[in-house]
Amino acid sequence: MNTPPFTCFSLSINSHVAHLVLNRPEAMNTMHPTFWRELDEVLAQLNKAGEARALVISSTGKHFSAGMALETFGGAITMDDQSPEGRAAIFDLLTDMQATFSRIESLRIPVIMAIQGGCIGGAVDMVTAACVRYATADAFFCIQEINIGMVADVGTLQRLPKLIPLGVVKELAYTGRRLSADKALGHGLVNEVFDTHEATVAAALQCAQEIATKPPVAIWGTKQAVNYARDHSVEDSLRQMGWLQGAIWSNQHVRESVTAMKQKRAGDFPALTPLIRFSEQG
Numbered sequence: 001m002n003t004p005p006f007t008c009f010s011l012s013i014n015s016h017v018a019h020l021v022l023n024r025p026e027a028m029n030t031m032h033p034t035f036w037r038e039l040d041e042v043l044a045q046l047n048k049a050g051e052a053r054a055l056v057i058s059s060t061g062k063h064f065s066a067g068m069a070l071e072t073f074g075g076a077i078t079m080d081d082q083s084p085e086g087r088a089a090i091f092d093l094l095t096d097m098q099a100t101f102s103r104i105e106s107l108r109i110p111v112i113m114a115i116q117g118g119c120i121g122g123a124v125d126m127v128t129a130a131c132v133r134y135a136t137a138d139a140f141f142c143i144q145e146i147n148i149g150m151v152a153d154v155g156t157l158q159r160l161p162k163l164i165p166l167g168v169v170k171e172l173a174y175t176g177r178r179l180s181a182d183k184a185l186g187h188g189l190v191n192e193v194f195d196t197h198e199a200t201v202a203a204a205l206q207c208a209q210e211i212a213t214k215p216p217v218a219i220w221g222t223k224q225a226v227n228y229a230r231d232h233s234v235e236d237s238l239r240q241m242g243w244l245q246g247a248i249w250s251n252q253h254v255r256e257s258v259t260a261m262k263q264k265r266a267g268d269f270p271a272l273t274p275l276i277r278f279s280e281q282g
Contacts, residue, residue, distance in 0.1 A: 008035045011042055016212040016271075017205060018052035018109075025061025030069035031122045036100050043103040050272035053216050054208035055107065057130070058114035058201045067121025067144055094153055101155050104129040105227065108220050108272055110211055114204040115190070116197040120144045125152065128159035131223065132207060134200050135190040139181040147176035162230055164189050215253040215269040221245070 008029075010021045020042060022029040046052050059065060079093075080086025104111050104126065113127045116136040121144035127133055145152040152173065160169045164187040172179055184190045194200040211219060221244050229237040253269060260267035 006038045006042065008038050009042060013052050015209060016051065016053040017208040018046055018055045019205065019208075020055060020057045022057075022059040022065060025059075025063075027069070028063045028066035028118070029059050029061065029123075030066050032069040035069075036097060040100045040103065043100070043107060046109070047103070047107050048275045050108070050216075050274045052109055053212040053214075053219065053271070054109050055111045056114060056201070056204045056208050057104075057111060057126075058204065059116060061117075063117035064115045064119045064139070065123035065126070066118060067123050070148070098154050101126050101129045105159075108223075109216070110208075110219060110223060112204045112207055114197075114201045115139050116200060118142065121152070122154060124160070125154040125156045128156060128163060132204075133190045134192050134194065134204050134207075135181045135184065136197050136200050137181055137193055137195055139184070139190075139193075141172075141179040141184055141189065143173050143176060145176075146173060160189075163187075213266045215250070215257065215267070216272045217248050217250070217270075218253060220272060221248045 008022065008024055010023050012019050024030070046055060079090055081090075110131040111129070112132040112134070113130045114134050115127060116139055118140060119127055119135075120142045124141055124143060143152050143156055145156075151157070157169070157173060160172075164184075168179075168187055171177065179187075179189070181190065181193045185193050192203065194203060225237070225241055225244055228240050232240070256267050256269065
């Protein structure tokens with residue numbers, strides 16, 4: 001997959017594992033319009049290509065991300081509350097921003113976050129859209145929006161209640177308090193806590209490498225089923241599972257998986273089919 005140079009990220013793909021790194025530590029990896037544009041672009045490219053089978057997102061510097069770059073509200077992002085037309089435009093602006101993080105959730109491959117230091121404001125919106133979260137012992141999570149007089153609006157309040165107890169969500173959302181890594185682990189927000197940033201990233205990459213040895217279409221189906229079950233009844237989810245399994249079942253993949261386990265080797269599976277938008281056909 002050929003990717004243009006990014007200003008907010010670096011991207012590498014090795015052994016079917018993509019690694020996207022936030023690389024503006026001098027600005028605490030804050031999220032300004034270029035961040036959103038580049039993240040949207042790279043996620044779209046990964047989803048389209050089908051080369052990567054898992055994605056790790058990590059960061060650089062002391063903090064994972066300090067969230068939205070506040071100066072953008074006075075410049076690139078205009079929130080006009082002086083007219084009904086201006087307020088209506090806020091809805092459309094937020095819908096567009098929400099769609100970028102929703103790409104993480106809907107990506108055809110699992111996404112694993114490696115979080116160090118502060119995960120603040122918009123960064124919480126982003127990491128809650130991932131499948132797996134690892135953190136350093138000094139990591140903390142903060143719904144910063146309430147501290148600056150606004151409601152968190154890009155996914156935190158919608159996804160966090162699916163991950164941790166509702167009472168904890170309300171406490172964090174109402175007070176703007178920090179949630180430490182050990183408490184995040186206890187509540188199930190993160191899967192594991194590590195002593196160092198290096199160990200956290202290594203664990204995330206190891207998990208991604210393990211995922212990459214499985215049949216990509218079975219991983220795709222599993223992610224579809226888990227996300228659907230989260231938002232639907234057991235009865236509806238079982239029905240969806242029947243349709244899903246009927247669509248992607250492969251005797252060949254099962255035979256290859258069993259043979260690879262017996263022979264103690266990695267399985268050989270086809271990649272996901274590259275996606276071509278209808279408008280790009282012909």
